[in-house]
Amino acid sequence: CSKLGIHLEERIFLSQNGGMPDKQPCKIFSWDTLKHYNAIHDDFGPMNVLSCIKFVETMDKEMRIMREGGEKRLVYCAAPGKRELTNAAYMLGVYMIISLKLTAQNVADCFQDVHPSLLENYRDASIDEPNFKISLFDCWRGIEHAKTLGWFKLPTFHAPFMWGLVDKDAYEHYDNPLNADLNEVVPRKIVAFRGPKDLADGLDFCNKYHNGTFFNRDFGPGYYAKLFKDLGVSTIVRLNSPQYDKRAFTEHGFEHFDLDFDGRSTPPPQAVTAFFKIVDKAKGLVAVHGREGLGRPAPPLALYLV
Known part of the structure; x- marks a missing residue:
């Protein structure tokens, strides 16, 4: 497998198979995305809102630790495989839209150096070959629109459990x-x-x-x-x-x-x-x-x- 290292934002770097920033002090972390999606057959879909919330919280925590430790870059190391890289890109895109206030198009531009052959579009749960798939950009546009509607956004100090109209605790319980x-x-x-x-x-x-x-x-x-x-x-x-x-x-x-x-x-x-x-x-x-x-x-x- 070839190394992949993509500079996404001022301090965020996506790595796979050992690709790393050149000569920069950095903090490295990983997040197992596949364990957060329960497939029925060969379906492969974006993780749910609760997983997105937990990832944003993790990113905020890792960014804080990085700054306190004096590192210049936060490197998210994706596990090998197309699906792991796709999920890593999706979750980083969610973070950039929700926390960094980027648009879906801004996010897509950040990933323009990732060759499409390295990614896999999302598909449904049928046992047959799907005739329609969902791209990362489709998903980012959905997150962006939900944020615009006020359905999914960062919580406030007075209601830390409410991410827009998503009650994190209730979602986790009833889901x-x-x-x-x-x-x-x-x-x-x-x-x-x-x-x-x-x-x-x-x-x-x-x-x-x-x-x-x-x-x-x-x-x-x-x-x-x-x-x-x-x-x-x-x-x-x-x-x-x-x-x-x-x-x-x-x-x-x-x-x-x-x-x-x-x-x-x-x-x-x-x-x-x-x-x-x-x-x-x-x-x-x-x-x-x-x-x-x-x-x-x-x-x-x-x-x-x-």
Whole structure:
């Protein structure tokens, strides 16, 4: 593998395979990006908002230590491989947009000396060869737009846990598959969550095992009904064939709608139109789910954002 050393910003340097700044006192650190992304198949995607927050915090800490130690450069050493370099570039770009106030185009210009063959575009979770991929620039533009909207930005002294409209502690808790497997996708508007199932003996949750090893956790609708009262959810949208009795929600005062469509395809126009109307008329947050993960809700949510 050839050495890579890229000077990104006044004091930030990206290194891979031993490339280092010439004759400059520097502080070196690394961050295992792949452990922060849980793939289903061969999907490869940018890390979530919580990982971005933790990386920005790490960078701020490393920059402070560098200045206090008298070094002139902070060198982020990426592990070997295209995906590790791609993730390193993505996270450094997030830091430069959120903390250094650069634009996505500024960031892209900083990486112009990285040959495209050294990077890998992000792809979906299908088992087939993807026919559409997401570039680093696409992701940086998304971060930049979220910052412009005030959805994702540096916290203030008075609310250190709030990164814009992202509550760091709440995100970390509810994102955990053992707690809810739930994410607020459109702030103060829409949450996506793991599809509930009717469980034996009316259990709130049930752990699943594979070859004697814990695999994941299924939740009953009653578990989410209690949780949604606290979160301010008023409406549930189910995008898959029923795996629970919707009365578990409606008898507790929630609205419930079914918009079933094939999770391996784009949603039909009538389903998208109906989803928009449901969201716009909802009195509180809308909670949307598919069968297992968060894949099926993604297309209608993305269309709503657009």
